[in-house]
Amino acid sequence: MATxxxxxxFNGNCAEAFEHYKSVLGGDFAPPGIMRMxxxxxxxxxxxxxxxxxxxxxxxxxxxxxxxxxxDCPPSFGTVNQGxxxxxxxxxxxxxxxxxxxxxxxEGGKVTMPLAPTFWSPLFGMCTDKFGIQWMxxxxxxxx
Numbered sequence: 001m002a003t004x005x006x007x008x009x010f011n012g013n014c015a016e017a018f019e020h021y022k023s024v025l026g027g028d029f030a031p032p033g034i035m036r037m038x039x040x041x042x043x044x045x046x047x048x049x050x051x052x053x054x055x056x057x058x059x060x061x062x063x064x065x066x067x068x069x070x071x072d073c074p075p076s077f078g079t080v081n082q083g084x085x086x087x088x089x090x091x092x093x094x095x096x097x098x099x100x101x102x103x104x105x106x107e108g109g110k111v112t113m114p115l116a117p118t119f120w121s122p123l124f125g126m127c128t129d130k131f132g133i134q135w136m137x138x139x140x141x142x143x144x
Contacts, residue, residue, distance in 0.1 A: 006088050008070040008133060009080045014056035017131040018070055022061055024104030030060040030067065037074065049076065063090075082132030089136040098123045102137040105129050 010017055015034055022029065038053030055072035068088070073080045092098040102115050108130035115125035115137065123139040 005067040005069055009073045011080050012055060012072050013131060014070050014072045018059045018061060021068060024101055025063050027062055030062055034059045087134040087136045092139050095123055098137055098139045105135045
């Protein structure tokens with residue numbers, strides 16, 4: 001069966017964003033860690049410019065059975081426009097985990113729907129983090 005993992009693009013602050021996500025979600029980056037553009041071998045598809053060397057080429061943070069991945073978009077590829085077309089959705093096991101993750105992700109960002117009970121989840125909220133990424137945090141519904 002196929003797996004699906006979100007891949008986020010940034011305008012030069014991917015490393016900062018992923019260090020934040022690691023502090024909120026826990027865990028460690030998958031080996032080899034944060035890969036930089038300057039570490040990539042020459043490619044006919046894209047020649048990295050010296051000023052792009054420290055941009056993140058790829059980073060992966062395992063979260064449960066999934067992986068949150070990301071990179072910086074080199075200026076030569078264009079600008080990343082964060083919009084409202086997608087969210088990263090997290091399902092949590094309990095209230096404490098929901099609150100910890102939601103509070104961490106929304107810190108410095110904007111809460112668009114505070115954590116509260118809904119008809120589909122014991123606790124659900126939405127926010128846009130300080131990097132412009134939209135998140136949904138919902139507690140797992142456990143039938144009684």
